[in-house]
Amino acid sequence: xxxxxxxxxxxxxxxxxxxxxxxxxxxxxxxxxxxxxxxxxxxxxxxxxxxxxxxxxxxxxxxxxxxxxxxxxxxxxxxxxxxxxxxxxxxxxxxxxxxxxxxxxxxxxxxxxxxxxxxxxxxxxxxxxxxxxxxxxxxxxxxxxxxxxxxxxxxxxxxxxxxxxxxxxxxxxxxxxxxxxxxxxxxxxxxxxxxxxxxxxxxxxxxxxxxxxxxxxxxxxxxxxxxxxxxxxxxxxxxxxxxxxxxxxxxxxxxxxxxxxxxxxxxxxxxxxxxxxxxxxxxxxxxxxxxxxxxxxxxxxxxxxxxxxxxxxxxxxxxxx
Amino acid sequence: xxxxxxxxxxxxxxxxxxxxxxxxxxxxxxxxxxxxxxxxxxxxxxxxxxxxxxxxxxxxxxxxxxxxxxxxxxxxxxxxxxxxxxxxxxxxxxxxxxxxxxxxxxxxxxxxxxxxxxxxxxxxxxxxxxxxxxxxxxxxxxxxxxxxxxxxxxxxxxxxxxxxxxxxxxxxxxxxxxxxxxxxxxxxxxxxxxxxxxxxxxxxxxxxxxxxxxxxxxxxxxxxxxxxxxxxxxxxxxxxxxxxxxxxxxxxxxxxxxxxxxxxxxxxxxxxxxxxxxxxxxxxxxxxxxxxxxxxxxxxxxxxxxxxxxxxx
Numbered sequence: 062x063x064x065x066x067x068x069x070x071x072x073x074x075x076x077x078x079x080x081x082x083x084x085x086x087x088x089x090x091x092x093x094x095x096x097x098x099x100x101x102x103x104x105x106x107x108x109x110x111x112x113x114x115x116x117x118x119x120x121x122x123x124x125x126x127x128x129x130x131x132x133x134x135x136x137x138x139x140x141x142x143x144x145x146x147x148x149x150x151x152x153x154x155x156x157x158x159x160x161x162x163x164x165x166x167x168x169x170x171x172x173x174x175x176x177x178x179x180x181x182x183x184x185x186x187x188x189x190x191x192x193x194x195x196x197x198x199x200x201x202x203x204x205x206x207x208x209x210x211x212x213x214x215x216x217x218x219x220x221x222x223x224x225x226x227x228x229x230x231x232x233x234x235x236x237x238x239x240x241x242x243x244x245x246x247x248x249x250x251x252x253x254x255x256x257x258x259x260x261x262x263x264x265x266x267x268x269x270x271x272x273x274x275x276x277x278x279x280x281x282x283x284x285x286x287x288x289x290x291x292x293x294x295x296x297x298x299x300x301x302x303x304x305x306x307x308x309x310x311x312x313x314x315x316x317x318x319x320x321x322x323x324x325x326x327x328x329x330x331x332x333x334x335x336x337x338x339x340x341x342x343x344x345x346x347x348x349x350x351x352x353x354x355x356x357x358x359x360x361x362x363x364x365x366x367x368x369x370x371x372x373x374x375x376x377x378x379x380x381x382x
Numbered sequence: 383x384x385x386x387x388x389x390x391x392x393x394x395x396x397x398x399x400x401x402x403x404x405x406x407x408x409x410x411x412x413x414x415x416x417x418x419x420x421x422x423x424x425x426x427x428x429x430x431x432x433x434x435x436x437x438x439x440x441x442x443x444x445x446x447x448x449x450x451x452x453x454x455x456x457x458x459x460x461x462x463x464x465x466x467x468x469x470x471x472x473x474x475x476x477x478x479x480x481x482x483x484x485x486x487x488x489x490x491x492x493x494x495x496x497x498x499x500x501x502x503x504x505x506x507x508x509x510x511x512x513x514x515x516x517x518x519x520x521x522x523x524x525x526x527x528x529x530x531x532x533x534x535x536x537x538x539x540x541x542x543x544x545x546x547x548x549x550x551x552x553x554x555x556x557x558x559x560x561x562x563x564x565x566x567x568x569x570x571x572x573x574x575x576x577x578x579x580x581x582x583x584x585x586x587x588x589x590x591x592x593x594x595x596x597x598x599x600x601x602x603x604x605x606x607x608x609x610x611x612x613x614x615x616x617x618x619x620x621x622x623x624x625x626x627x628x629x630x631x632x633x634x635x636x637x638x639x640x641x642x643x644x645x646x647x648x649x650x651x652x653x654x655x656x657x658x659x660x661x662x663x664x665x666x667x668x669x670x671x672x673x674x675x676x677x678x679x680x681x682x683x684x685x686x687x688x689x690x691x692x693x694x695x
Contacts, residue, residue, distance in 0.1 A: 182683075183683055184686075192679070198675055355516060365497065365501045366498060
């Protein structure tokens with residue numbers, strides 16, 4: 062029992078220690094790494110990824126996985142750009158209506174995802190991967206392969222207006238991180254995620270409607286992907302069918318490296334935050350100390366294997382597909 | 383007739399019906415030269431699907447196939463000048479080793495295959511970007527024709543790609559039907575615990591399955607590079623979805639154990655006909671991805687063996 066406890070303590074704190082070690086490491090190699098300007102740069106890069114990571118965290122806590130984020134982010138980003146333009150193209154005017162609308166669209170996409178997974182009884186990684194392809198396909202269909210510009214100054218203020226050195230989008234992301242934390246710890250839904258992830262049979266036997274919890278989880282993740290999509294659009298000022306590219310790899314890596322166990326039931330949004338920061342600090346730090354950025358995917362790949370290996374209790378797993 | 387008894391025959395019935403529908407609407411589609419052309423064009427995709435068949439047959443998945451193929455297009459373009467024909471051996475070996483790595487991580491380190499292959503795919507992508515300097519590369523045309531020209535010509539009116547595909551099918555079919563490895567893979571796919579209990583070295587066979595998948599993904603990449611006379615780190619993007627679709631509509635379920643090489647041949651032909659029919663019915667190419675995504679969901683839902691999944695995660 063003591064071994065298990067120590068293991069859990071280790072898993073709980075290891076990611077944070079890794080993050081601190083990385084910051085010290087990069088600062089030692091190049092002191093300019095440790096500056097407000099550079100931290101702002103990391104925060105801007107991390108904000109959309111954090112929203113995707115928080116969304117997928119709920120799913121992974123349930124023991125499922127969602128690989129649809131690339132399609133969902135692309136589709137919601139493109140939808141946002143079009144609706145925003147239709148409503149006058151200004152946040153000061155009617156344009157703000159686009160924001161709740163796109164959140165709903167994200168939720169509906171997630172809902173479909175969950176329904177395909179639960180109702181057709183398809184393993185979530187494949188159901189969501191396929192739905193992700195459909196999402197990207199829909200984004201291509203809407204744009205015809207073109208780029209949709211969003212140049213409203215008020216909306217771009219998310220990037221350009223700064224408080225204490227950090228752009229507004231960082232605070233928006235922080236706010237929704239707290240929302241995620243609130244859902245996780247202070248709502249029945251949040252507790253149910255852990256119940257399903259900790260042992261589905263047990264949760265079912267205690268009268269929990271597991272199907273509904275799963276579908277709700279996917280819908281909730283979809284809403285967070287929509288937030289991520291709008292932050293990306295605010296950051297780069299445009300939406301296209303590849304807006305969501307690479308989010309899958311980066312967000313799954315972040316969540317797993319942050320210490321959310323793939324088997325479900327362990328970890329939460331703070332792990333997602335630490336994981337996203339680890340990934341972005343590595344990404345940024347490699348550039349700052351002059352290493353080529355193309356090593357990033359390889360390093361992340363090895364890191365994710367390492368993280369899964371460390372977080373797996375080998376005695377509990379008989380075999381793996 | 384019982385649906386369960388009809389199920390194994392659904393793939394080829396689907397294929398015949400699809401061909402008939404397109405053929406009635408456009409008789410030109412059924413011309414032998416047209417059919418051969420369509421079949422020849424799909425060969426790189428088919429080879430990747432053939433590899434994926436092994437990974438899916440044992441109940442796993444290989445999401446690195448596309449990245450491995452990407453990497454190989456770059457490796458082939460970079461080293462053709464210095465290595466000559468040996469570059470082919472080098473590429474296949476690289477694919478085999480990356481597949482082994484996926485298999486090792488999956489079986490010995492207990493990482494689910496969709497994550498381990500995704501991670502190994504990340505490694506392959508990094509290698510491709512590093513070797514290519516993040517640019518698209520071209521092969522020297524004369525050298526390509528001297529070394530690999532035989533891959534893309536015609537013999538008696540048949541595209542050479544089809545002959546290559548036929549040879550690979552024969553080899554894979556031999557492995558599946560006539561070797562201990564093939565029987566062991568079937569045992570693992572049908573029931574991993576039972577296979578382990580009867581003394582089979584499950585981990586070794588699973589590693590081999592992923593390695594075969596990697597090697598075939600590499601051959602797919604090599605052929606693609608020769609066809610396009612060049613390579614780039616993202617050139618084969620868009621292969622993964624139709625390749626998985628090909629395996630699953632062919633009737634090899636995600637849960638493994640049944641189906642196999644012949645099914646993937648039929649599945650790939652279905653994919654080819656769907657693609658071609660979209661042209662004939664003037665469905666915009668931008669809709670292709672949606673169609674394949676939905677076909678994928680339907681195919682999984684129809685084929686998956688739910689008795690094997692105690693809880694669907």
